[in-house]
Amino acid sequence: MEEESALRPMDAEQLREQAHKMVDFIADYYKTIEDFPVLSQVQPGYLGKLLPDSAPDSPESLQNVLDDVQEKILPGVTHWQSPNYFAYFPSNSSIAGFLGEMLSAGLNIVGFSWITSPAATELETIVLDWLAKAFQLPDYFYSSGKGGGVIQGTASEAVLVVLLAARDKILRRVGRNALPKLVMYASDQTHSALLKACQIAGINPELCRLLKTDSSTNYALSPDVLSEAISNDIAGGLVPFFLCATVGTTSSTAVDPLPALGKIAKTNKLWFHVDAAYAGSACVCPEYRHCIDGVEEADSFNMNAHKWFLTNFDCSLLWVKDRSSLIQSLSTNPEFLKNKASQGNMVIDYKDWQIPLGRRFRSLKLWMVLRLYGLDGLRSHIRNHIELAANFEELVRQDTRFKVVAPRTFSLVCFRLLPHPNSADHGNKLNSDLLDSVNSTGNAFITHTVLSGEYILRFAVGAPLTERRHVNMAWQILQDKATALLESL
Numbered sequence: 001m002e003e004e005s006a007l008r009p010m011d012a013e014q015l016r017e018q019a020h021k022m023v024d025f026i027a028d029y030y031k032t033i034e035d036f037p038v039l040s041q042v043q044p045g046y047l048g049k050l051l052p053d054s055a056p057d058s059p060e061s062l063q064n065v066l067d068d069v070q071e072k073i074l075p076g077v078t079h080w081q082s083p084n085y086f087a088y089f090p091s092n093s094s095i096a097g098f099l100g101e102m103l104s105a106g107l108n109i110v111g112f113s114w115i116t117s118p119a120a121t122e123l124e125t126i127v128l129d130w131l132a133k134a135f136q137l138p139d140y141f142y143s144s145g146k147g148g149g150v151i152q153g154t155a156s157e158a159v160l161v162v163l164l165a166a167r168d169k170i171l172r173r174v175g176r177n178a179l180p181k182l183v184m185y186a187s188d189q190t191h192s193a194l195l196k197a198c199q200i201a202g203i204n205p206e207l208c209r210l211l212k213t214d215s216s217t218n219y220a221l222s223p224d225v226l227s228e229a230i231s232n233d234i235a236g237g238l239v240p241f242f243l244c245a246t247v248g249t250t251s252s253t254a255v256d257p258l259p260a261l262g263k264i265a266k267t268n269k270l271w272f273h274v275d276a277a278y279a280g281s282a283c284v285c286p287e288y289r290h291c292i293d294g295v296e297e298a299d300s301f302n303m304n305a306h307k308w309f310l311t312n313f314d315c316s317l318l319w320v321k322d323r324s325s326l327i328q329s330l331s332t333n334p335e336f337l338k339n340k341a342s343q344g345n346m347v348i349d350y351k352d353w354q355i356p357l358g359r360r361f362r363s364l365k366l367w368m369v370l371r372l373y374g375l376d377g378l379r380s381h382i383r384n385h386i387e388l389a390a391n392f393e394e395l396v397r398q399d400t401r402f403k404v405v406a407p408r409t410f411s412l413v414c415f416r417l418l419p420h421p422n423s424a425d426h427g428n429k430l431n432s433d434l435l436d437s438v439n440s441t442g443n444a445f446i447t448h449t450v451l452s453g454e455y456i457l458r459f460a461v462g463a464p465l466t467e468r469r470h471v472n473m474a475w476q477i478l479q480d481k482a483t484a485l486l487e488s489l
């Protein structure tokens, strides 16, 4: 490599030139994204065969690296931004979100305390208040009251920090030796992140009550089942302390009945957390806001702006009713971080609202998204996907070989290919074969779940590039593969 082209770490003119090349590379990627198999088709360990055993001793050119990205990395990428991506839940990218990430990378601040970049803290507080208003959250979730919002990396971190706050709060009340008696409640549809949080928080695994749901409540948690479990536990000398309700479960987007659950939580003094990681985005539309009716009784509320809200990963929004609980569990105040603003209680130090010390300037990208699309832009983004999912649901209903197996509330359709009536495994293998067969085409990517013991296909619309024709093509592939499978039986 020639001397004059060697990159210095922070040369503004080199940055301008190289970053332009990178932007061109990314724009070309988006332009050709449909040419790649949406689900990566490589085998485990593929990359070790393509890359050298050690890092280079001397610098290489960006072009060399980009060539490798094209040839060696992209084949191992699953294209979450492809319009043919219908798996899990979406993970939106957008130009605004991307620009915000770029700016955040450019400034590269570490905003743990207010003093480390006052704008990072204050912008975060402001955009979370903006969104509290947009989602019509109760007043006490605003920073002007006793609560406030904070950006976490993921919903998993959000539920962990509130669980820790709830644990410490109850232990302050009943004594530290009650830890082995604490009981947590959620439905069996709750995200696995909650159990992981309980594991980290030292909650007795036998007292993590994942209450059974079934098709009779569309997989929502029944208040009666919850009341009964709490009564039994109290009678057994245990200490109920935490309830997690989900709005839009991961398997089937079931919506737990917040008003009834909140009442029970209040009566029994449980911390009431509402996990709306995916579906929370829809509540920016007035016609979906009712899905979080009852959030007024919640102690904490979480939604992932990085799923379906045009904000690049990661950006998980958490509001708490009483920030002092969170701070009591998570604050530290070493000498080397002391400063006048913090000591004088004049500012928020978000380091005390999260697990790590260091934190990124994530509010920039959220602010960019809110300003460059506006709430109306976000609303039409959501409505468009819900309409596309409704179209897909209609297509499934018209083909009597298939069945829609759970109500579609947002942009996820759960369905399956009906098996022969005397199929030994209720068509589980048939549907798993259908999934593999569709995904191996590389022209669509869908995932599955199990509901009531049955293997179910999930079709989640939400990639910003997805249009009606992509949904129709995915359905055509599903139909063709189903025909082939049924004929081969």
Ligand SMILES: *Cc1c(COP(=O)(O)O)cnc(C)c1O
Binding pocket: 089, 153, 154, 155, 156, 157, 191, 193, 246, 248, 249, 250, 275, 276, 277, 278, 304, 316
């Ligand atoms: C996606 C999801 C999570 C986990 O989200 P992360 O941000 O990846 O931790 C938790 N709960 C629900 C309901 C989800 O949909």
